[in-house]
Amino acid sequence: MAKQQMLRFVTLEKEMPEKRPPNLRSEDFNEIYAEYAEEKAADQAGRCSQCGVPYCQSHCPLHNNIPDWLMMTATGRLQEAYELSQATNTFPEICGRICPQDRLCEGNCVIEQAGHGTVTIGSVEKYITDTAWEKGWVKPITPVSERGESVAIIGAGPGGLAAADMLRRAGVQVTVYDRYDRAGGLMTYGIPGFKLEKPVVMRRIEQLEQGGVEFVLNCTVGEDITFDAIRGKHDAVLIATGVYKSRDLTAPNANATGLVKALDYLTASNRKSFGDDVPEFDSGDLDARGKRVVVIGGGDTAMDCVRTAVRQGAKSVRCLYRRDRENMPGSRRETQNAEEEGVEFVWLSAPSGFVTDDDGNLTGVRVQKMRLGQPDATGRRAPEVIEGADYTEESDLAIMALGFEPEDLPALWGVPELTVTRWGTIKAKFNTHETDLPGVWAVGDIVRGASLVVWAIRDGREAAESILTYLSAPARVAAE
Template sequence: MAKQPMLRFVSVGKEMPEKRPPDLRTEDFGEIYGEYASEKAAEQAGRCSQCGVPYCQSHCPLHNNIPDWLRLTAEGRLQEAYELSQATNTFPEICGRICPQDRLCEGNCVIEEAGHGTVTIGSVEKYITDKAWDEGWVQPIAPTAERTESVAILGAGPGGLAAADVLRRAGVQVTVYDRYDRAGGLMTYGIPGFKLEKPVVMRRIEQLEKGGVEFVLNCNVGEDISFDAIRGKHDAVLIATGVYKARDLSIPNANAPGVLPALQFLTASNRKSFGDEVPDFDDGTLDAKGKRVVVVGGGDTAMDCVRTAVRQGATSVKCLYRRDRENMPGSRRETQNAEEEGVEFVWLTAPLGFITDDAGDLSGVRVQQMRLGKPDASGRRAPEVIDGADYTEDADMAIMALGFEPEDMPSLFDQPELAVTRWGTIKARFNTHETEMPGVWAVGDIVRGASLVVWAIRDGREAADSILTYLSAPAQVAAE
């Protein structure tokens, strides 16, 4: 009888794929984790306890069938494992790389709670999907029958692309409109290559193109084509534009040269990785080389910025965050990676203003020190200013990673009837993602506010199912 492939967590310890040493990985923008060998992937997948109530699955926004594809991996049935993973997740190789597993599936693993170390779910997911690409198991979409209905998707980020995938598999004609010259949204231009190498994104987009998804790029809806024209051309419209407007700080010299929004900094770096011409990078404006860099913020975008600045050759990189390590919103794994790479975290601090030299260029950040007081409405302890504890951090570049806000979508699309919340996000039904405009849906960050890629994927897949129902019985659904 073959040896039991599962329940090996008692005898086999947790082991991540090999991570490149900091002094080597900071020399380039390649991913920092290697791949499992097939035997190691099977061994680590075999640590799963196959528990009766899989908390990993319930805490995954996509409710991926994690225990089953772990078992298939442990048994060497890798193609089946990939197909099961792909059944609920449009981009498993991307989620395996960038999902904060420590806050989601792995953070709720039963054997982790028992002290044995979590199953390395994300790394196994990445392994089986990369294996699927290598072996040719990932094929272009081939609907069993084509349909005449067409759907417009505004935004080529994860939410829009996930919906496009589901709709094309059902035979619907899909056109994706996006303002950028490449599809992928923040997966292409926001997330650095050391977390998500760009060929990984581009091959998925190519798969969608080969499967019949049409992309209209460099297209600003509301300028190059009107929203009404798109509605008139298609049977349904899905808004998946994301949120790109940086949150501002109302402090002195916030617009000084050298004070940059995070996305502008990250986009320039990612464009250079594609070989694009980026004048603001080439003239040094968006290049951290030789500079003292201060990043403000404690989320995953801030971690992307500090680690990018290190790779660009910054003299020093510091991250200011107004709460402490235990209360920061970013991934603990990313924080650890940043510290290994030389980033200094200055906890319980916030910018009070920016200091410029005689030429008007940034020379420092005036910092106020904080302490944690009583919990606020969210349950987190609120930061309070310590009077008289201000000081100056020297800086040649300050990057604001304070989150993103939605653009004024009703004005941008010239659609005053497009209902939005008091935060400016589009109003949409929770389960169907329908807006208050007939035949128009909305998903992802433009509804949720800035969130995770995996949540956008879930929204896109759910909205696609709702759109398919609408297209099959439009009169009935519209009446409802």
């Protein structure tokens, strides 16, 4: 029966879930894709070739058992599909929405390479887990037995929450400290609702709370509590703070009113979606309505900003990127969605300064035209300035989406012995994620630099396993 339902890629074309028309989806912050119907999900899952070497699985950071849960979906065994998906991924419904599948699993699908169109893995993953929530298959964490050890997790983003989930399932007492008033990190305040609706994140956090994870919010380590105090209260500490420091641009008039940081802009928008009072938005400083918006950058954060500006009612939205379309780091799918919604991309362009009026308000961005030269150290062709080709792009609001850097945690937390790399990220062992401080681990972007949610989840799960090994070490148990 299973074989008859699979290998359908030769007769059945790839079909994504229905996407709302640009003129409608640009009016709100709801997700743009509809849900698969049960029959459609089964049909699309059945396109899987069940190949002997599943490149989709090997190119997934979590090594999700994709062929098996596709087969289960195709044959109507949805609860088993969910359980298999959840076994390797703490948040499959989130990864199904925001993972760049075009660069990971779907981009390496064997039938995609053969010209038949990839299996829509992300959409099926999202369907499986959304169905699991609807049917009540997602249960609160219920450890078989409680343990006396406690672990502190600093940072309530995907890496920290993934570790919290695994540690609680093992019966460990878990306390998560976070600087914000809601858990979730960038999943809550950085990623817009049209990619990840906030109730999807909040229900996972509620599940963790129901399972016994304690959240200490509005708590900035180094100010409200010291790092040493946290170490003294707990048997182990996991650092999962992420990277929130925006990269600055040194250019004339870089302090102009109307020049804002991407994370400030996105956080204000997401707070409004929660119904929060956001003075910076209400004043118009972080609201794009009626403005000529220029977003500087070519990554996924830049795509989030341009598409948010469209929904806020910007007069025009342009994205400057110093390389061309083929060399941009952001998702191709997100770029296409942005263009459908009216965003104009200005390729091979970089800011050289900003133009202001007499009061210091932004009126334009000075733009240098670029060309691609020889490959740089990363293998990508390096952009070079074309002399004499500068021009001014008129703008009332310019959003800097140039990436993020780590904060100086050893200085902020008063722990100079916490070793960092030359990039300022925390130095941690590969796989175990142990730092040079005894009983302290680190995961996610604070170790990797700005990366993907799926990598943070992997790190958090691996670190949880390492912490459990540490807590259960015979010498340590005997000492207690």
